[in-house]
Amino acid sequence: MAEVVHMIDSEVFLAFSTYATIVILKMMLMSIMTSYYRLTKQVFANIEDTTLVKTTEDRKKLVRSDADVERVRRCHQNDLENIVPFVVIGLLYSLTGPDLSSALLHFRVFVGSRFIHTVTYVMALPQPSRGLSFGVGLCATVSMAYRVLTTSLFL
Amino acid sequence: MAEVVHMIDSEVFLAFSTYATIVILKMMLMSIMTSYYRLTKQVFANIEDTTLVKTTEDRKKLVRSDADVERVRRCHQNDLENIVPFVVIGLLYSLTGPDLSSALLHFRVFVGSRFIHTVTYVMALPQPSRGLSFGVGLCATVSMAYRVLTTSLFL
Amino acid sequence: MAEVVHMIDSEVFLAFSTYATIVILKMMLMSIMTSYYRLTKQVFANIEDTTLVKTTEDRKKLVRSDADVERVRRCHQNDLENIVPFVVIGLLYSLTGPDLSSALLHFRVFVGSRFIHTVTYVMALPQPSRGLSFGVGLCATVSMAYRVLTTSLFL
Numbered sequence A, B, C: 001m002a003e004v005v006h007m008i009d010s011e012v013f014l015a016f017s018t019y020a021t022i023v024i025l026k027m028m029l030m031s032i033m034t035s036y037y038r039l040t041k042q043v044f045a046n047i048e049d050t051t052l053v054k055t056t057e058d059r060k061k062l063v064r065s066d067a068d069v070e071r072v073r074r075c076h077q078n079d080l081e082n083i084v085p086f087v088v089i090g091l092l093y094s095l096t097g098p099d100l101s102s103a104l105l106h107f108r109v110f111v112g113s114r115f116i117h118t119v120t121y122v123m124a125l126p127q128p129s130r131g132l133s134f135g136v137g138l139c140a141t142v143s144m145a146y147r148v149l150t151t152s153l154f155l
Helices: A012-043 A055-062 A067-094 A100-122 A129-152 B009-042 B056-062 B067-094 B100-122 B127-152 C011-041 C056-062 C067-094 C102-123 C129-152
Strands: none
Touching: A012 A067, A012 A100, A012 B127, A055 B100, A067 A100, A067 A129, A067 B009, A067 C011, A067 C067, A129 C011, B009 B056, B009 B100, B009 C067, B009 C129, B067 B100, B067 B127, B067 C067, B100 B127, B100 C129, C011 C067, C011 C102, C067 C102, C067 C129, C102 C129
16 A cells, blocks of 8 residues: 555546445435335334324324335345445555456446345345345455455554 | 545545534434433343343343334434445545535535434424435435546446 | 645554454454354244245244344444444544554554454343443544544534
8 A cells, every 4th residue: 555645546446436336326225215115005114204194093003014114124234234344445445556457346246246136135036146146245345355454454 | 536636635625524524423422312212211122231120020121122212223224324325425526526615515415414304303303304304415415426426437 | 634645655544444444344244143143043034035944834934033133233233333433534534644653542442342342242241341342432433533623624
């Protein structure tokens, strides 16, 4: 990480910037998808959200849990747990001056694996499709972390 | 993002630094608020946290769920799901060299919307107050993401 | 933050890079630990994950909740809620040009406190061990946030 100033101007950093933005936007879509499921299936977490129905009796019944909504929320949570490490380690990795081709491979594999993960999770596709897409994304992040630690260890 | 080295020294980056720190501190306050509710309402998630009450019988009863605690936790979770994207995309956005006034507008609108969101969520104010504050924050982040992708797309 | 360009090349930034990567890898381990508990205890969140058992009747019974799995998930959630603020504020703090010794102290205290927190949480050690480790980590992050705001306030 000796000449990091030059690295931050590089194509690697531009690529990181692009892929990080795309995968974060994908994660934000999960919020919209949760709201969409909540509204169409009339399943709410808060009593004040049930304003479409008038009587108080009916409104209380809409504060409930639903299998599909919970599935989308677990998928969102898994995104948080995996995309946050990618963004942090990917940023530090970009500053270690890797080859552009090697960096693009990591970014593309990770972002691709998360899109596949979301499809397999939301559509409840048979395992091991979801497990594999989760594992591939994890390996991409760990591989970048390995480079960060070997290039710039300072304890 | 061609002259990013100069950008990182800029007032835009100082402004990002300030607003990101403020909104992250706000998010950390939710942890404190959860602890406060758990202690005052005697609602715990773990058996080892119930050490204020002596007998084992009584202690088990304190491991339960409570509407107010769950509300604060949902608010905290919503912060995580929205503030993390803001911080990541806001950092990349600051490096694209936007106008100071335009950057300040984005940062102020987002941070303001999250404070309003927390108040409306914790106090259970009538909708659409919470929905609107959520949406405004989302738009600020998406608008910054749009600039990042149009300025520095590198797939 | 006037000469941030020189700071990003510094030993402080190398140290931040190292400790941030270590603590993020630790957080990712929680995902693996959750999967391990789910598989060994046969407790699943999704019906498609129960493919080890053949009959549909048996499979439905495996979609359930378990105290140990929930404990690991709460620990993971607490990591997300605390490590994300550390990474964001730690990055901005590194760019304010602090003394190396002072920066190392902050990073080591935080990362150490999170490892202790995980051990106390997963092993359900008596309080206040977990509360203290949580509080020490929080103080390290708040102390860095204080320096960021006093060094580079730009509202």
